Amino acid sequence: MATNSNVLSIQDLWAGYDGDAALESISFEVGTGSLVGVAGPNGSGKSTLLKTILGLLRPWRGRIQVFGKDVNGSRNRVGYAPQSEVVDWDFPVTVRDVVTMGRYGRLGLLRRPGAADRAAVAGALSEVRLDELAGRQISELSGGQQRRMLIARALAQEADLLLLDEPMVGLDATNQHELLELFERLRSRGKTLLVATHDLSCVAACFDLTLLLNKKLVAFGPPGEIFTPELLNEAFAEDLLMLPTEGGVFVGHHGHG
Amino acid sequence: MADGSALLTAGIWGWIVDPLEFEFMQRALLAVVLVGIVSAVVGAFVVVRGMAFIGDALAHASFAGIAAAVAFGFSIYIGAIVAAVVTALGIAVISQRSKLRFDTTIGVLFVGAFALGIVIVSRQENYTADLFSFVFGSVLGVSWGDLQLMSALGAIVVALVALFYKELLFTSYDATVAAATGIPTQLIDYGLLVLIAISTVVALQAVGIVLVIAMLVTPPATASLLVNRLHYIIFVGVAIAVASAVIGLYASYYADVASGASIVLTATAFFVAALLFAPRRGIVPRWLLDRERAREFGR
């Protein structure tokens, strides 16, 4: 899947918190138009990887290049939707206010959003089908609507690389399906997506590249090559229940069957 | 009949205008309106970010500067500002560099600064009335010079909030994503602390150290019960603060009570009214709605 133009290139990346490593020696490259699922159990470093790429966490060692530059040189081209648990949902802002924040980086200091910004915001809202809720206060959204709003903010930025942290948690089947269609549409427009998730069935079915993470990079490649019992065991250890079937392996989480 | 209503109008007019024949009342009115505006603009951020404790702490910390200014004979406003800003930045740096909780750092630093003020005062043979006018507030003692200084500081604070509103909003709501977007969130946070420090000093003389926090918190808190976007909270908060300031000042004039406390009580009355009767979030409308629902469903 490697194309000649690399959107993201990471070499020997180490990062962590207070002396505890959360990422060890990660190296991989992602080409334009890829849809990458970053999978791994809780605490495996998915969020840390995204934050390090964004420059929010300084790596201990290693090199990260985004569009051939240091991330500070390509900030406006990288959009980010955080895990929704970390957002203050009681803050007095409306959905449209939050999505408009996606434009602030492009605007720079001292400039107010103008017509072009409002158009981008409206486009992003309709992309995730939140137009009708644009005037709502964010505390009045359902969990799935909250996640779609965070994605809309990243879309409003008109970034070329989107880093989405667990965007599908809590979405119902319809919304999950719509989100996957949105990913496809974005990809067909030349965007590159890195999506953190622990929903393996989704990664297997809908992403063209999978990055299995468990502090170290366990495997990276098309899902068909990656979903072997050995590699899944390495990434998920005892968190998963695996049953060999005719077509391959059946993967389920313990406790859910 | 017409005579009667003309008389009434003249009466009310006189009731409003008479106190303003005194120049100290003119200055007091300007001062409390100014304090109301500046405090509510900054206070909106204090309320939505849950920073009430730091507002209170910075007002108390400024006491060290006031005491030093009285003891060594320099401008009380300069003393207060330096003490409040140094404490604010100290709190920011320490809580960032250590694993201490933010409120713990605040608790340690502001009491330390306050104690320093007491030590300085206790060395003074005859501390002046100046000192106590700041502790308890004496808006009637505000001079034209004080008023000029307060207006200049207030104008700077309001202008900075207006210029950097977008960055302040994003950083307050979601600092992580704001930083990822390239907004200098740390600088914005430090800047907000300095703005809070300056606005507490602007309010000091009018309401006194102990009541400054009420000017910062009460009007925006009331506004947050009525409207639900940050800039509306600022505008409505300013309106409530100015109304409280004016009503409170007149009440203190006619009832002959302390003006700072009278203003704060007026603001508190607005708050209680909003708490009870705010259209969607008030206790009474919600109770009525619940009762109606219960009746509808035949319970």
Ligand SMILES: Nc1ncnc2c1ncn2[C@@H]1O[C@H](COP(=O)(O)OP(=O)(O)OP(=O)(O)O)[C@@H](O)[C@H]1O
């Ligand atoms: N702010 C932090 N301070 C200290 N340690 C942290 C911090 N954030 C994460 N960690 C640690 O780093 C490791 C990786 O965490 P990370 O949040 O990247 O995992 P994750 O894969 O996103 O997990 P999840 O699926 O639960 O979201 C964990 O061991 C976690 O305890």
Ligand SMILES: [Mg+2]
């Ligand atoms: Mg995570």
